[in-house]
Amino acid sequence: MQELTITNKEKNIIDIEKASSFLGISTATVRNWVKCGHLKTYNNERRYFFSLSDIENIKSNIVNGDFEKLNGRANKSKAERTFIPDEYLKDGISIDDINKILDFVSKNNINTSLSLLLLSLNLLQKEKIFSNITIQNLITQNLSSTNKQISEEIKAWLSDIGVDNVKDEYSFLLNCSIPRQRDTLGFFYQSLLLEGEKSQGGSYYTPETIVNEIIKDYVKTDSKVLDPCCGTGQFLLAFADTVENPKNIYGVDIDEIAVRIARLNILMKYKDQNFAPNIVCKNTLFEIGSYDLFSLNDENIRDFDVIATNPPWGVHFSKLDTEKLKTTYPEITSLESFSYFLKKSIELLKDGGFISFILPESILNVKTHKDIREIILKNTHIKKVSCLNRVFKNVFTPVIRLDLEKNRIENTQIEIFKENEKYFIEQSKWKNNIDFVFDIHANGFDTSIIDKIFDIQHTTLSNQADWALGIVTGNNKAYITSEKKEGLEEIYKGKEVDKFVLSNPSNYIQFTPEKFQQVAPIEKYRAKEKLIYRFISKYLIFAYDDKQKLTLNSANIVIPKIPNYPIKVIVALLNSSPYQFIFQKKFSSIKVLRNHIEQMPLPLWNKEIFEIIMKLVDDIIAQKNKYEELDNYIMDQFSLTEKEKKHINNFNIK
Numbered sequence: 001m002q003e004l005t006i007t008n009k010e011k012n013i014i015d016i017e018k019a020s021s022f023l024g025i026s027t028a029t030v031r032n033w034v035k036c037g038h039l040k041t042y043n044n045e046r047r048y049f050f051s052l053s054d055i056e057n058i059k060s061n062i063v064n065g066d067f068e069k070l071n072g073r074a075n076k077s078k079a080e081r082t083f084i085p086d087e088y089l090k091d092g093i094s095i096d097d098i099n100k101i102l103d104f105v106s107k108n109n110i111n112t113s114l115s116l117l118l119l120s121l122n123l124l125q126k127e128k129i130f131s132n133i134t135i136q137n138l139i140t141q142n143l144s145s146t147n148k149q150i151s152e153e154i155k156a157w158l159s160d161i162g163v164d165n166v167k168d169e170y171s172f173l174l175n176c177s178i179p180r181q182r183d184t185l186g187f188f189y190q191s192l193l194l195e196g197e198k199s200q201g202g203s204y205y206t207p208e209t210i211v212n213e214i215i216k217d218y219v220k221t222d223s224k225v226l227d228p229c230c231g232t233g234q235f236l237l238a239f240a241d242t243v244e245n246p247k248n249i250y251g252v253d254i255d256e257i258a259v260r261i262a263r264l265n266i267l268m269k270y271k272d273q274n275f276a277p278n279i280v281c282k283n284t285l286f287e288i289g290s291y292d293l294f295s296l297n298d299e300n301i302r303d304f305d306v307i308a309t310n311p312p313w314g315v316h317f318s319k320l321d322t323e324k325l326k327t328t329y330p331e332i333t334s335l336e337s338f339s340y341f342l343k344k345s346i347e348l349l350k351d352g353g354f355i356s357f358i359l360p361e362s363i364l365n366v367k368t369h370k371d372i373r374e375i376i377l378k379n380t381h382i383k384k385v386s387c388l389n390r391v392f393k394n395v396f397t398p399v400i401r402l403d404l405e406k407n408r409i410e411n412t413q414i415e416i417f418k419e420n421e422k423y424f425i426e427q428s429k430w431k432n433n434i435d436f437v438f439d440i441h442a443n444g445f446d447t448s449i450i451d452k453i454f455d456i457q458h459t460t461l462s463n464q465a466d467w468a469l470g471i472v473t474g475n476n477k478a479y480i481t482s483e484k485k486e487g488l489e490e491i492y493k494g495k496e497v498d499k500f501v502l503s504n505p506s507n508y509i510q511f512t513p514e515k516f517q518q519v520a521p522i523e524k525y526r527a528k529e530k531l532i533y534r535f536i537s538k539y540l541i542f543a544y545d546d547k548q549k550l551t552l553n554s555a556n557i558v559i560p561k562i563p564n565y566p567i568k569v570i571v572a573l574l575n576s577s578p579y580q581f582i583f584q585k586k587f588s589s590i591k592v593l594r595n596h597i598e599q600m601p602l603p604l605w606n607k608e609i610f611e612i613i614m615k616l617v618d619d620i621i622a623q624k625n626k627y628e629e630l631d632n633y634i635m636d637q638f639s640l641t642e643k644e645k646k647h648i649n650n651f652n653i654k
Contacts, residue, residue: 016048118173185261186232206310211238214356223305226250228284233262246270251279303350310358311341339372349406361398364438373436380404386417442585458601466559468524470551474517494534494554499575542574568617
């Protein structure tokens with residue numbers, strides 16, 4: 001086992017349960033990956049803990065098919081490096097000027113807070129709020145401003161840093177060239193943060209176009225708005241482009257530096273008005289909702305018109321906070337940070353108000369997040385789901401925008417935006433889905449085809465099959481060879497599972513289960529008939545096996561136990577074009593999970609139909625090219641029209 005020691009800079013850790021849910025695998029598989037060296041753990045006598053960034057990396061590598069390269073990967077959360085979110089810079093801004101500033105901060109070892117204070121004063125001079133600031137002015141606190149509130153903010157910040165830490169040689173930061181754009185200071189904060197710190201706090205810069213679109217859709221001049229995890233104020237500044245009264249803009253964050261920047265940002269935005277920003281350093285999940293949060297004694301603090309944010313994802317809470325969260329939000333069992341922010345925001349929104357969150361795509365269908373999906377369905381009308389793909393630099397997770405309206409209107413339609421496609425889905429359908437899955441990938445025509453298939457009287461494999469994982473040896477080099485030798489037998493990897501048949505094996509093993517790290521009951525491998533399927537796959541790929549073959553853990557096993565339902569009919573259905581279509585539209589997964597397979601309908605056709613399908617499967621196994629004939633026959637049994645067949649086939653070609 002590879003172990004790491006937890007240092008002060010490496011607090012972004014998750015336990016084995018969260019790691020398994022993020023990867024969509026069992027805790028046993030996580031342990032196996034540790035033992036095989038694919039995952040590093042933090043040193044702990046009793047439990048496994050992991051870097052969230054390591055888990056994100058392994059998920060990305062699974063998606064890209066680079067699983068075997070994991071051992072050489074660096075631990076991103078440990079990375080002692082920064083990166084500039086340069087893709088969000090406006091045209092014409094010099095990256096060289098930015099690098100000069102970052103290099104200066106690094107070479108002089110200036111702490112982040114002081115660097116940002118000096119850059120703030122630089123920007124305030126350019127905004128003509130301060131003039132001719134020198135290092136000596138800071139040391140003597142001789143600061144003159146055209147805005148009293150901004151002056152107080154700067155003095156409070158300087159007091160916390162301590163004038164003794166301000167040195168003459170830092171004057172470069174007061175006068176250097178800096179970019180002029182929305183949230184300039186936030187941009188520098190992002191650039192100064194270590195990459196590991198960004199991952200730890202979920203602190204990533206949201207593209208301005210995405211923020212602007214949200215504000216355009218929902219915010220009005222008199223709206224009362226909140227960003228419950230506001231960071232440096234990117235959403236707050238976008239609110240301010242529309243909202244006329246700055247006292248209607250509220251922001252909360254636990255990052256003190258970010259809050260200081262956010263307050264300055266709003267004060268500069270409304271520099272001709274006299275006000276104290278409603279932006280505070282608090283914990284939204286525990287403290288917001290009490291009437292003294294903003295020291296305003298405002299009994300309407302909960303009734304926001306719009307709440308919009310990019311919340312933190314996958315935060316590892318302290319033991320104390322975890323216990324408080326379980327008590328405060330008992331409906332949330334996943335311990336996922338974005339779910340808590342969603343639940344809290346629904347509570348703080350007024351009836352008819354709107355929420356717009358930037359979230360990982362996993363919220364739509366990962367079983368762990370069924371808790372927040374149920375809350376959303378019970379308390380809101382889902383207005384819109386927009387697929388944004390990968391929008392954050394160095395983050396591989398696909399992203400969505402989720403828009404909610406607080407009400408309980410039945411039979412409402414959800415607007416789906418996916419690439420260049422726009423369509424509508426009935427919200428009531430999602431309420432009936434297993435685990436309340438938000439299956440956004442099926443448009444109206446797709447849904448009509450899927451409904452037609454499911455409307456046929458059918459059974460399923462749920463509670464009617466045995467299941468088994470492939471073998472984990474714990475040391476493939478010791479137990480597996482590519483040479484066929486006496487006493488060894490074939491063992492198949494996922495990539496050697498083809499439709500209907502196993503391809504030529506590349507590995508051989510002496511089956512000594514007592515020596516292996518993980519092995520299913522022997523009778524499951526030696527079943528008279530079984531189906532073997534690829535686990536990591538965008539498609540359903542099932543092979544029929546009546547030779548009692550062994551598999552590694554990238555190839556799993558299902559043994560149907562449905563009386564009078566031939567296993568060859570099941571393999572025909574699961575490999576067919578209509579079922580590929582269903583799998584992609586309903587689950588859109590890169591892993592074929594037991595839960596997915598158990599939902600697939602097995603039509604209760606008559607014996608004659610079964611016999612025709614079985615004959616075609618036998619021909620395919622005998623290497624006769626009957627795929628198209630079998631596919632068409634199955635589609636005919638569902639009474640699919642030529643248009644529906646063409647739609648399915650065109651989709652599967654993509």
